[in-house]
Amino acid sequence: MIGRLTLSDFRNHADALILPDHSFILLTGDNGAGKTNILEAVSMLAPGRGLRGAPLSAMARQEGSGGFGIAAEVDGVVLGTGVAAASPERRQVRIGGVASSANALADHLAIVWLTPAMDRLFLDSPGGRRRFLDRLTLALHSGHAMHSARYDAAMRARNRLLADLRRADPAWLSALEAQMGEHGAALAGARADLVARLNAMLADQPDEPFARPRIAIEGDEAPDESLQDRLGRERRRDAAAGRTLSGPHRHDLAVTHIAKGQPAALCSTGEQKALLLSMLLAHAALVAATRGQPPVLLLDEVAAHLDPSRRSALFQRLRESGGQVWMTGTESSLFNDLDDATRLTVTAGHVFRSAT
Numbered sequence: 206m207i208g209r210l211t212l213s214d215f216r217n218h219a220d221a222l223i224l225p226d227h228s229f230i231l232l233t234g235d236n237g238a239g240k241t242n243i244l245e246a247v248s249m250l251a252p253g254r255g256l257r258g259a260p261l262s263a264m265a266r267q268e269g270s271g272g273f274g275i276a277a278e279v280d281g282v283v284l285g286t287g288v289a290a291a292s293p294e295r296r297q298v299r300i301g302g303v304a305s306s307a308n309a310l311a312d313h314l315a316i317v318w319l320t321p322a323m324d325r326l327f328l329d330s331p332g333g334r335r336r337f338l339d340r341l342t343l344a345l346h347s348g349h350a351m352h353s354a355r356y357d358a359a360m361r362a363r364n365r366l367l368a369d370l371r372r373a374d375p376a377w378l379s380a381l382e383a384q385m386g387e388h389g390a391a392l393a394g395a396r397a398d399l400v401a402r403l404n405a406m407l408a409d410q411p412d413e414p415f416a417r418p419r420i421a422i423e424g425d426e427a428p429d430e431s432l433q434d435r436l437g438r439e440r441r442r443d444a445a446a447g448r449t450l451s452g453p454h455r456h457d458l459a460v461t462h463i464a465k466g467q468p469a470a471l472c473s474t475g476e477q478k479a480l481l482l483s484m485l486l487a488h489a490a491l492v493a494a495t496r497g498q499p500p501v502l503l504l505d506e507v508a509a510h511l512d513p514s515r516r517s518a519l520f521q522r523l524r525e526s527g528g529q530v531w532m533t534g535t536e537s538s539l540f541n542d543l544d545d546a547t548r549l550t551v552t553a554g555h556v557f558r559s560a561t
């Protein structure tokens with residue numbers, strides 16, 4: 206749970222202080238006021254590029270000094286991240302006052318989000334689904350981001366060598382393939398574990414009001430051969446393709462609407478959103494059972510797109526999950542059903558306690 210959040214020069218917030226005193230934190234305000242910016246700031250307390258996937262240079266307030274800072278108190282430990290004006294592309298992270306890697310943030314806080322941009326998650330290319338899958342996985346396997354970063358680095362180095370295969374040092378290629386094999390196996394194993402446990406959790410969930418999904422990983426059917434051996438065998442093919450064609454970077458998350466027996470991409474927009482919500486709720490329960498604490502959920506404009514009965518059902522399920530939930534909306538009336546909430550109004554980069 207985040208007990209205290211401060212932003213300085215982040216997006217359109219020069220200076221903001223939020224003191225959540227309930228599990229629900231409701232941010233309401235006009236379009237462009239800076240509500241999503243606050244969720245994005247929270248999302249930067251996890252490894253990765255946050256809920257917009259934006260470059261660091263886009264995050265510093267345009268009228269500010271060029272740097273930005275975000276700090277949050279989480280169970281007595283202060284997590285901080287930001288960039289200094291002098292090195293705007295280098296993310297700095299401090300945990301309990303000590304300089305740390307961004308990946309270490311996952312040991313302290315699990316954060317998952319749902320944003321309007323994810324309405325196309327099942328329709329767009331696999332990259333977004335992989336990032337979603339990895340965000341869910343990271344909440345259970347805090348080393349996941351490290352394995353992912355090392356796998357990607359080794360793959361990029363291998364691709365560079367393959368660009369001139371005749372001159373490439375075979376021993377160096379083998380070393381990179383060994384690294385890809387090691388970190389790729391950890392990545393694939395963690396994803397498979399998450400999928401198996403999430404499916405088991407989903408088996409106990411109701412079909413209504415949020416359609417229940419079955420999930421699977423597709424896209425890199427590994428024969429009975431280690432990734433390292435496969436990569437060694439496929440050098441010529443990969444060199445011709447200009448990239449590595451085997452490995453967990455090719456995974457896709459396949460989601461099926463159980464009651465309809467249909468892939469998520471063929472379901473209606475509302476059904477797709479319901480499938481995502483089901484997954485998030487099941488995931489929160491799974492993380493709570495495993496870590497002893499549910500993840501922090503960031504739900505951007507989710508309430509506005511639900512009919513009133515589904516909205517109440519969502520609030521009920523979120524309340525039962527016991528986790529901290531940050532929600533945005535343009536209308537405070539959307540949240541009338543919630544009496545136990547920290548209500549904040551956001552206006553042009555300023556955050557106020559809402560009048561109750």
Ligand SMILES: Nc1ncnc2c1ncn2[C@@H]1O[C@H](COP(=O)(O)OP(=O)(O)OP(=O)(O)O)[C@@H](O)[C@H]1O
Pocket residue numbers: 215216217218234235236237238239240241242243263264265266267268533535551
């Ligand atoms: N680096 C930045 N510096 C200053 N302002 C920024 C920066 N990046 C984005 N903004 C401003 O932040 C505002 C958008 O904020 P945000 O996305 O949080 O809005 P919102 O309240 O969620 O609105 P909506 O309801 O439309 O989704 C825009 O006015 C945008 O110009």
